[in-house]
Amino acid sequence: MPFEFKKTEIEGLMLIKPHMYPDERGLYKKYYEKNIFAENGITxxxxxxxxxxxxxxxxxxxxxxxxxxxxxLIHVISGVLFDVALDLRESSPTFGQYHTELLKAEDQFVTYIPEGFAHGFISLTDDTIFSYQCSGKYVPSACGGIRWNDPELNIPWPLKEYGVEHIIxxxxxxxxxxxxxxxxxxx
Structure with missing residues (x-):
């Protein structure tokens, strides 16, 4: 199965079905290929x-x-993750809007979040393992955050649905x- 790129309501943010090849040995999953991503606007x-x-x-x-x-570029290897991307690009028509994805290992999806977003997530199962790639360089002195439970944003974190009683x-x-x-x- 070839890559599939699905645009979201926020410009540049995409949900990607990776290239997968299942056979009797198991599953080969390629979640990134530079040229194919570039053809789809991810450069x-x-x-x-x-x-x-x-x-x-x-x-x-x-x-x-x-x-x-x-x-x-984020994908879940095992478990379930609720992922949130908040648009902080000042010139964007969707500034201050967020996109959420429930990422389950068995669904095999990859999320692409462009530069200019605040990003957060919560593990909804024990032993959730996920992998991500980043562009650029991590600069600790330039890091900040937006409160995950900002009442005005009202992000629908699915805590009750997954029996999350304690936030770590x-x-x-x-x-x-x-x-x-x-x-x-x-x-």
Whole structure:
């Protein structure tokens, strides 16, 4: 099965069905190919690759980077992840809007998040493993965040549906500014 690229309601943000070849041995899955991605408008150079292992209820985000903003390519290897991308591109018609994806390992989807977004996620099952690639360079001094449970954003985190009773997050992630506070600080 060849790659399939599905646009979302937010310009540049895509859901991708990877190239897959199942046979009696198992499954071969290619989730990135530079030329095919470029043909579909994704031309950034991925420079970092990481795997995350998360417990149920582990939350990270919504993180952004003000210098050398990073594009991300995300796919779940095992478990279930609720993924959120918040558009922080000031010139974008969808500035302040978010897109969510429920990423399950068995669905095999890949999410592409362009530069200029805040990104966050929560593991909805124990032993969730996911992999992501980033463009650019990680610059710790340029990192910030938007509060994951900002009441004005009202992101529909599916905590009850997955029996998440306890959020595991850093104090930083629990206390980032709201989107309104972020906008006020930028002025």
């Amino acid at each position: 950034c150079e991925f420079t970092e690759s990481s795997d995350l292992y998360s417990k149920k209820g582990a939350l990270r985000g919504l993180h952004y980077q003000t210098v050398d903003s990073q594009a991300k 997050a850093t104090e930083k992630d629990k206390n980032w500014p709201t989107l309104a506070e972020y906008i006020a600080l930028r002025k």
